[in-house]
Amino acid sequence: MARVVVGMLGLGTVGTGVVRLLNDHKAVTLKRVAVRDLRKERTLVPRCAITDKAEDVVEDPEIEVLIEVMGGEHPALELIVKALESRKHVVTANKEVLAKHGPDLFKLAREKEVAIFFEASVAGGIPLISTIQKGLEANQIESVRGILNGTTNFILSDMEQQGETFNQALAKAQKLGFAEADPTSDVEGFDVAYKVSILSALAYGNFVKPDDIYRRGITHVDAADLKHAREFGYRIKLIGRAERTNGGVAARVEPCLVPLDHPLASVSGSMNGIVVTGHAVGELTLVGPGAGELPTASAVVGDVINLASALKLQDFASYFHGEIGVDWQSVVSADQWISPYYIRLEVEDHPGVIGRIGSIFGANQVSIQSIIQRGVAEQGASIVILTQPVAAGQVDKAMEMMKSEDFLVKVGTCLAIFEGRNGS
């Protein structure tokens, strides 16, 4: 392997893992690391210069590759731009910067004839980029879908296994260090949306603007829904997806019912799982740790090593460019999205309700696959409906019409059902 001199921004969990792994790779010389706070106590002190001035790393002319693992939009964006401008290659784990500024960054990289590698920005240690770009080279990618956030997967697994409410499971995740004090980015699906934008770039060439991604978090998932889903043979997972449909590319983040016999259903706790569907290969599922010190560092250092091997190729630039485009990916409107749905309605328990519900769905072209009454209690009953595949907009219209009915106590939940291709 060619020798390469690298610098790094950030020495948190991932950065520490990178130092640990690079200690074993004599051909990669880590020259400088920039940190926010020089006085912070550290479990591992790198054997190189440490500075609190990020510019010292970005402006060092000897550094060929910049590793950015500081996270957050600013000042990471400005530092990456500066590195690219001075013709350094960049290896980044920063999903937010890529999702919000990917096209500009890749345009700049192309102008400067340098590369941006970003395996660690999606699904931590799971090698997704090598899989799509090399392993599935013969395929047109139909969809990339999966469980891309360990925090929400831990919460949903815990709610299902312990019968806890969302708030109870969130508190537990925070106590165990699986959720941040402010969990918004995870539980509202922003983190997954950034990753969906990157998946779109990998599968279809262009990033999707995060604001263009249909996004629903898990805060409204009720323990009752986990129980009903289980009875019907499903488990609820927060699914992010970039998917080619008849109308164009769809980009979505939402809790879905996943069939128990699909490999994604057994992705529990803080693991990640991704299903890549190619026109030739069919469904390929990858399951592994989506975060953590060494798994994420494994992706960062893998990028550095692959980059170092590639740097010695004469026509390096032409070999690596052209995979990622410099425009935003347009997406189909969310209400055109077609899926079977799971719907729970809370109703007053009197005769004729099921008939009325059926009529309202019918009037909106929603075909029902099954409709079952559950848990009659003082307050009424839960009606659980599974639909045939239908446009999301039609379901919304039916729900709107439902709200004006006397019998309705409330629309409980409305969740898409995940469809596997290979049999499940």
Add this chain to the structure above:
Amino acid sequence: MARVVVGMLGLGTVGTGVVRLLNDHKAVTLKRVAVRDLRKERTLVPRCAITDKAEDVVEDPEIEVLIEVMGGEHPALELIVKALESRKHVVTANKEVLAKHGPDLFKLAREKEVAIFFEASVAGGIPLISTIQKGLEANQIESVRGILNGTTNFILSDMEQQGETFNQALAKAQKLGFAEADPTSDVEGFDVAYKVSILSALAYGNFVKPDDIYRRGITHVDAADLKHAREFGYRIKLIGRAERTNGGVAARVEPCLVPLDHPLASVSGSMNGIVVTGHAVGELTLVGPGAGELPTASAVVGDVINLASALKLQDFASYFHGEIGVDWQSVVSADQWISPYYIRLEVEDHPGVIGRIGSIFGANQVSIQSIIQRGVAEQGASIVILTQPVAAGQVDKAMEMMKSEDFLVKVGTCLAIFEGRNGS
């Protein structure tokens, strides 16, 4: 992508898929295909020369890349050798030729400065080679383990779900076209052993001689064991593995109990699943179709495209050689293999039997984790034992000693228990 002229040996299931996929790739020109029987009716006739003289393909000087999808050891071996000698690159799906002759072939390829690509030889469409060689570049591979044969996985799934005997499930698999008329290579584990040899080459640099691989098939797996395993929280799968142990590399094929909460347990029917464990990334599981026309062709054509891109690199040879060695991988002796075990004994039901069994295990340094009596019947009882991790040789000794006991009707089954690394 660079233009490349290819020839192909074989036009069976996989070959037909290759023709189909190459039709979409204008940059790859399929010039000649050799078949065994020119008169055979075909669903897809390639738009190129078809011959029943394989030499016409191998000797065509314009052909740069030879695709070998004819299968079997001879004459595939001789034709591959001839192609390498005339400096053609080879893309092959032939696990048997690689496992039996890998070192010689890679030595010849290195001398001639050409490459052998073989993604399709293991686990069909699952892109394992790009994952290990590129995606997990920063990792030392601790083990590669998995379900590598769809026929036996179908049979075991069917036995478990339908409560059938091995023979009933085999007959069904044959009827459905999932098993050959002579199923020996699949059910006795030869097919998996070839793949284990290749996994060893990928993970540790050298092929293992198929005869050096510890191998047991599934013909002795009893429906009762599937049921007991389920009660203890396991499912029985035929597992092939290449694994680094304290003593060296272990290479094994055998039915194992896989914990139900491990992603491999949900790999059902004719699917394949592989767990790669790296020192940094932890466990990564890949699940997908291990056979079939388009999935396997996806791997073959992916190799052709990646090869074509790489061919335009100036230092192509140095970029691709050195990954696979030219010596045989030595392996540790099978009786030093350490694993927890599941053991079923058929015994006469009288007092003191469990105590006596415990003593025999103890005398052979086998620690018992649990011992349970099941299904008392006229003929006696089944005793099911789960052990702590122990050397296989000690278990063999205990079983040998058990055979001289009056109470023993027979040693039912003795199966290793699969241990996951990430929690399960």
